[in-house]
Amino acid sequence: MTENTNEKKVEEKRSRYSAVSIILRQMYGTRMAGMPGYILLQDVVYKHLEDKTLTMDELVEWACKHFSFQISVDDAYDEILQVVTQNLPEAENGEDNIMLILPDVLAEATNLYEKKIIFEKVAKAVRSLKIPAMIEQDVISILFEIKRGKTIEEALEKLADEDVLEFAEALKMKEKRRKIKELKNTILLAFPSEMEMLEFAENID
Numbered sequence: 417m418t419e420n421t422n423e424k425k426v427e428e429k430r431s432r433y434s435a436v437s438i439i440l441r442q443m444y445g446t447r448m449a450g451m452p453g454y455i456l457l458q459d460v461v462y463k464h465l466e467d468k469t470l471t472m473d474e475l476v477e478w479a480c481k482h483f484s485f486q487i488s489v490d491d492a493y494d495e496i497l498q499v500v501t502q503n504l505p506e507a508e509n510g511e512d513n514i515m516l517i518l519p520d521v522l523a524e525a526t527n528l529y530e531k532k533i534i535f536e537k538v539a540k541a542v543r544s545l546k547i548p549a550m551i552e553q554d555v556i557s558i559l560f561e562i563k564r565g566k567t568i569e570e571a572l573e574k575l576a577d578e579d580v581l582e583f584a585e586a587l588k589m590k591e592k593r594r595k596i597k598e599l600k601n602t603i604l605l606a607f608p609s610e611m612e613m614l615e616f617a618e619n620i621d
Contacts, residue, residue: 451495460476500517557575
């Protein structure tokens with residue numbers, strides 16, 4: 417294995433761990449960040465993103481091995497449960513319950529991670545275009561939705577819907593049409609055509 421390959425792997429691990437830290441703050445805030453369960457969960461999510469073939473027990477066992485003091489798998493589950501149920505007041509403590517909750521936690525974390533990676537790639541690609549700063553964020557938002565599987569029309573609809581959330585119902589449709597038209601014009605300021613935008617999106621990797 418070459419030195420460059422080693423450096424790349426180390427950088428990938430560092431980037432993934434940093435991303436996991438951000439994602440857990442999004443999901444649970446920082447109030448419990450120093451608790452054993454939070455630290456264990458962070459390692460569980462990190463390892464899951466690295467290897468999605470591992471079972472839940474294997475993930476928790478791995479986290480236990482890397483924990484700062486000796487802890488059993490059962491105790492680790494109990495600690496993690498305190499974190500993942502903090503927003504579920506009716507959830508009962510117990511391993512059976514966490515085996516139902518934890519897969520959903522990992523799915524949410526994976527979704528947030530994939531969104532983050534896609535957004536970073538899109539933003540980097542758009543900045544290489546050297547388009548006017550005033551339209552850069554809209555172009556990034558459109559391309560992000562396209563990379564997530566939407567057509568241009570679906571992307572514009574979604575962004576326009578988000579833009580008019582604060583408007584009164586009577587004004588929403590008019591403002592939505594205005595926003596969609598504005599976004600279409602933005603596309604043509606950045607690209608010669610919508611087709612070229614799609615080709616650009618396809619080449620972002």
